[in-house]
Amino acid sequence: MIAYFSNLATLxxxxxxxAVTLNFMVGYAxxxxxxxxxxxxxxxxxxxxxALTVAPDPLLACAVAALIAGVLSLCLALPALRxxxxxxxxxxxxxxxxxxxxxxxxxxxxxxxxxxTNIPRPQVFGVExxxxxxxxxxxxxxxWAIHAMANGSFGRTLKAIRDAESAAEALGKPVAVAKAxxxxxxxxxxxxxxxxxxxxxxxxxxxxxxxxQSVLVMAMMIVGGTGTLFGPLVGAVxxxxxxxxxxxxxxxxxxxxxxxxxxxxxxxxxxxxxxxxAGLLGDQTKGKSQA
Amino acid sequence: MSAPLSCEGLARSxxxxxxxxxxSLALPAGAVxxxxxxxxxxxxxxxNLITGNLRADAGTxxxxxxxxxxxxxxxxxxxxxxxSFQDLRLFTQMNVRDNVLxxxxxxxxxxxxxxxxxRLAAAExxxxxxxxxxxxxxxxxxxxxxxRKFLSMARILAAGADIWLLDEPASGxxxxxxxxxxQLLRDARARGVAIxxxxxxxxxxxxxxxxxxxxxxxxxxxxxxxxEIMADPKLAAIYFGDRSHEAAA
Numbered sequence: 001m002i003a004y005f006s007n008l009a010t011l012x013x014x015x016x017x018x019a020v021t022l023n024f025m026v027g028y029a030x031x032x033x034x035x036x037x038x039x040x041x042x043x044x045x046x047x048x049x050x051a052l053t054v055a056p057d058p059l060l061a062c063a064v065a066a067l068i069a070g071v072l073s074l075c076l077a078l079p080a081l082r083x084x085x086x087x088x089x090x091x092x093x094x095x096x097x098x099x100x101x102x103x104x105x106x107x108x109x110x111x112x113x114x115x116x117t118n119i120p121r122p123q124v125f126g127v128e129x130x131x132x133x134x135x136x137x138x139x140x141x142x143x144w145a146i147h148a149m150a151n152g153s154f155g156r157t158l159k160a161i162r163d164a165e166s167a168a169e170a171l172g173k174p175v176a177v178a179k180a181x182x183x184x185x186x187x188x189x190x191x192x193x194x195x196x197x198x199x200x201x202x203x204x205x206x207x208x209x210x211x212x213q214s215v216l217v218m219a220m221m222i223v224g225g226t227g228t229l230f231g232p233l234v235g236a237v238x239x240x241x242x243x244x245x246x247x248x249x250x251x252x253x254x255x256x257x258x259x260x261x262x263x264x265x266x267x268x269x270x271x272x273x274x275x276x277x278a279g280l281l282g283d284q285t286k287g288k289s290q291a
Numbered sequence: 292m293s294a295p296l297s298c299e300g301l302a303r304s305x306x307x308x309x310x311x312x313x314x315s316l317a318l319p320a321g322a323v324x325x326x327x328x329x330x331x332x333x334x335x336x337x338x339n340l341i342t343g344n345l346r347a348d349a350g351t352x353x354x355x356x357x358x359x360x361x362x363x364x365x366x367x368x369x370x371x372x373x374x375s376f377q378d379l380r381l382f383t384q385m386n387v388r389d390n391v392l393x394x395x396x397x398x399x400x401x402x403x404x405x406x407x408x409x410r411l412a413a414a415e416x417x418x419x420x421x422x423x424x425x426x427x428x429x430x431x432x433x434x435x436x437x438x439r440k441f442l443s444m445a446r447i448l449a450a451g452a453d454i455w456l457l458d459e460p461a462s463g464x465x466x467x468x469x470x471x472x473x474q475l476l477r478d479a480r481a482r483g484v485a486i487x488x489x490x491x492x493x494x495x496x497x498x499x500x501x502x503x504x505x506x507x508x509x510x511x512x513x514x515x516x517x518x519e520i521m522a523d524p525k526l527a528a529i530y531f532g533d534r535s536h537e538a539a540a
Contacts, residue, residue, distance in 0.1 A: 153396045153403045160382045160393045167380035170342065171394045171450055172368035178399035227384075 006132055010200050012240050013135035014193050017142055019220040019232035021189030024146050026218075027227030028155055029182040030162030031080045034214050035092040038099040039069040039076075039187040041209030043194025045109060048116045048204050050195075058122040058134050061195040069191025070184045077180040084165070096211050103206040115205025122199045131200035138192050139233075147229055158182055223272060225279030234280055239265075293356070294319045295485045296372065296454045301340050301350035302509075310336045312509040313350070318454065318485040323476060325488045325496045327520070328506035329530055334489045335377065337506070338456045342374055343367045354454065369397060373452035377459050377489075379443045383432040387442055390431050391417050394446040417449035420475065437468040444475060455479065455486045461495045473499055497521065505530075 022036045043065035050061040079091035103110050110116065121128045149155045157178050160168040169175050198204045220239050225231025243261050246252060252260050278284050294317035301314045311333040318324050326334045339345040341352050343364040352359050354370040368374075382390045394417075395410040396403050403410070418424045421441040426434065431442060440460060447455055461472050469492075476499055480486060490496050496503065496517060503520040505513045507529050513520055520526060528534070 149401065153392075153398065154401045156385070156389050156393045156396065157399060159385050159389070163382040163384055164380035166344065166364070167376065167382070167446075168393070169364040170344075170368055170374050170376075171446065172365050172397040173393075174363075174365050174399045181399065181401065 006130070008241065008244055010130075010132045010135055010196075012237050013132065013139050014197050014200065015217065015220065015240055016139050016233045016236040017135070017193040017196075018190055018217045019224070019236045020139070020142055020146060020229075021186040021193070022217050023221045023226060023228075023232040024149075024189070025182055025186040026221065028150060028162065029158040029179060030084075031179060031183060032085070032089050033076060033080075033092040033183075034089055034211065034218065035076060035096040035099070036186075036190055036217050037209045037211070037213035038096055039073060039190035040194040040197070040213070040217075041099065041103055041204075041206070042069045042072055043191030044198040044204045044208065045103070045116065045194075046191065047195025048119045048198040049109065051119050051122070051199060052116065056120040056123050056199070058124065058129070058131070058196070058199055061122070061199060062134075062138065062192045065191040065195035066188040067191075069194070070188035073184045073187030074180065076187065077183040080179055080183060081176045093211070096214060100206060100210060103209060111205065113206060115203060115207075116198070117203050119198055119202045119204070121202070131196050135193075135196045135200070138196065142189050142192075143229065143233075150229065154178070154181075219269065222279055223269070225282030227283075228279065228281045231279050231281035238280075296341070296352070296354050296487075298337075298341060298352035299350055301337060301352065302348045303336055303340055303345060304348060309509050311340060314506070314509070314511055316487075316504055316511070318487050320453070320485045321480055321483045322501040323480055323486045323488055323499050325490055325500035325503045325517070326506055327490065327493075327496060327503050327530070328512075329532065331508075332506040333509040334506055335458055336509075338374060338458060338487075338489070341367070342372060342456065365397075368450070368452070371452045372454045372456065373447040373450045374456040375443045375447060375458055375460055377462075379439055381431040381439060381442055384430060386428050386430050387418065387423050387434070387445075388414065388427040390442055391423075391445045391449045394449040395451070413449050413451060417445040420448055420478075421445040422471065437464055440464060440468070440472075444472070448475075448479075453484050455484055457486065458489045459491065460488070461490060461492055469495060493521065 018036060018040055025031045025033055046065040046068045047061035050064050054060065076092060076095060080088055083091060104113050122131060123129065157168065157173055161175050161178060165175055216239065220235035221232040223238060224233065224235030242264065246257055246261055276284060297317040299315045301311055303311045314337050326337065328334055336345065340347045341359065343359065343362050347360050354372060357370060359367050359370065382393060391414040392410065395413050398404060418427060421444050423438065423441060423445055426438060431439065434442060444460060461469050464472060476486060488500065500517050503515065503517050504511050505520055505526050513523065513526060
C-alpha cells in the first residue's frame with residue numbers, strides 16, 4: 001500500500017511539474033502550446049541516456065534534460081514569435097506530430113517503439129534514492145521560481161504581452177526575447193519532469209509523450225485554474241488520483257473502470273467549465289463571457 | 292532648434308489604396324501638433340510608419356537625427372517615443388499599478404537593471420498625475436471608460452518619453468475629464484515634450500494645439516496655426532465630407 005501511494009505521489013509531483021510549467025507558458029505568457037509532452041519526452045530520453053551511459057546521477061540527468069529541452073524549445077518559440085492564438089495551437093500540434101514520429105524512428109537515441117529499458121535507479125553519492133523527494137524538491141523549486149517571476153518584472157512583461165502585445169512593444173519591450181525565454185523556461189521544466197519520470201519508471205517509450213499526454217497536462221492546468229500558482233498542481237492531483245479512487249469502488253467491475261473513468265472525466269470537465277469556468281482556483285470573473 | 296522627431300516623404304499603400312503618399316512633418320519640442328482630417332486620411336498610418344508598426348514603402352523619419360525607418364517598434368520606443376492607441380490596448384487583466392509599472396520596465400530578461408526605486412516612484416507619480424492612485428489595485432478591465440483613457444496616458448507618462456504620439460486620446464471624454472486631460476498635456480508641453488495628437492474633437496484641437504497639419508487621402512493639404520486652418524472653408528468642407536468643390540474643379 002505504501003509503495004502504491006508513493007508511486008502515485010511521485011507521478012503527481014512529476015505531472016505537477018508539467019502542469020505548472022505549461023501554466024507559466026499559457027497562463028502568464030499566453031502561448032497556448034499543445035506540445036508540452038514533446039519536451040517531457042526529450043527530457044525523459046535525455047535523462048534515461050545519461051543514467052544508462054554516464055551515471056545514474058539524478059542531478060546530472062535533470063540538468064542535461066533541462067538543457068536539451070530548453071534549447072530545443074526554440075523550435076516552439078520560433079512559431080510563437082510569428083503567430084498567435086489558434087494559429088499557434090496548430091503550429092504546436094504540428095511540432096507534437098513531428099516529434100512523436102522522430103521519437104519512434106530515431107532508434108539509436110530513443111529505442112524506437114520499444115523504448116529504453118533497464119534504466120538504473122537514481123543514486124546520490126553512491127546511495128540509491130527514491131524519485132519522490134527529488135520530484136517534490138524540483139516541484140517546490142519551480143513553484144518558488146514561478147511565484148517570484150510572476151510577481152516581478154518578468155511576469156509583468158509576459159502578462160503585458162499576453163494582454164496587448166503591440167502595446168508592450170510600444171513601451172520598449174523586446175517581445176521576441178521575453179517569449180523565447182518564457183518558452184525555454186517552461187520547456188526546461190518539462191525536461192526535468194521527463195528525466196525524473198524516466199528514472200522513476202526505469203523504462204520510457206513513445207507512448208508517454210503523445211498528444212493525449214499533452215492534452216491531459218492541459219486539462220490539469222485548466223481544471224485547477226490557468227494563470228494561478230497552485231491551480232495546475234491541484235488539477236494534477238485530481239486527475240491522477242481519480243482513476244485510483246475509482247479502483248477502490250468495489251461495485252464497479254474492474255473491466256468497466258476504464259469506461260466509467262472516461263464518463264466521469266467528461267462529465268466533471270463539462271460541469272466544471274459551466275460552474276467554474278476559470279478552474280477550481282481561478283478568478284471566476286475571468287472565464288465568464290461578458291455579453 | 293531642430294525638431295526631435297521629423298519625417299520626410301513617408302508613403303505606404305495597401306493593395307491599390309494609397310493610405311499615405313509623401314507625408315512630411317516635424318514635431319518641435321514643447322509644442323502640440325495636431326493631425327486633423329477625415330476618417331481614412333492616413334493619420335494613424337503615419338503614426339504606425341514612424342513607430343515601426345508598419346513598414347514604409349518610401350520616405351525617412353528621424354528621432355533626434357537617428358533614422359528610425361526599419362527599426363522595430365520596441366527600438367523606436369527606446370529612443371524616447373511613446374504612443375497611445377485608439378483602442379487603448381491596456382493590459383486588461385493586470386491592475387492599474389502593474390500596467391503603469393510595466394511602462395517603466397523595458398528589459399525582457401528575468402530581471403531589470405537600473406534603479407527599482409526610481410521606477411516605482413515614476414509609476415506612482417504617473418498614477419497621481421492621472422488621478423488613478425485610488426484605483427491602483429483595480430484591474431484595467433474593470434475601469435470606467437474615462438479611467439481607461441487616463442490609464443493609457445499614465446503608461447505614457449511613466450515611460451518617461453519626450454516624444455508623444457497620441458491617437459484620439461480625448462475622444463469620448465466628458466468636459467471635466469477633457470479639462471483634466473488638457474492640463475496633463477499642457478504640463479508635458481511645458482516640460483518640453485514634443486506632442487503629436489490625432490483628434491476629431493475640434494474644440495480640443497483649438498484649445499490645445501499649437502499647430503495643425505491637415506491630412507486628406509494620405510497627403511498633408513495644409514499646415515499652420517489652428518485658427519488659420521479652421522477658417523479655411525475648403526478644408527472644413529473636406530472635413531465634414533462635402534467634396535463638391537472637387538467635382539466642380
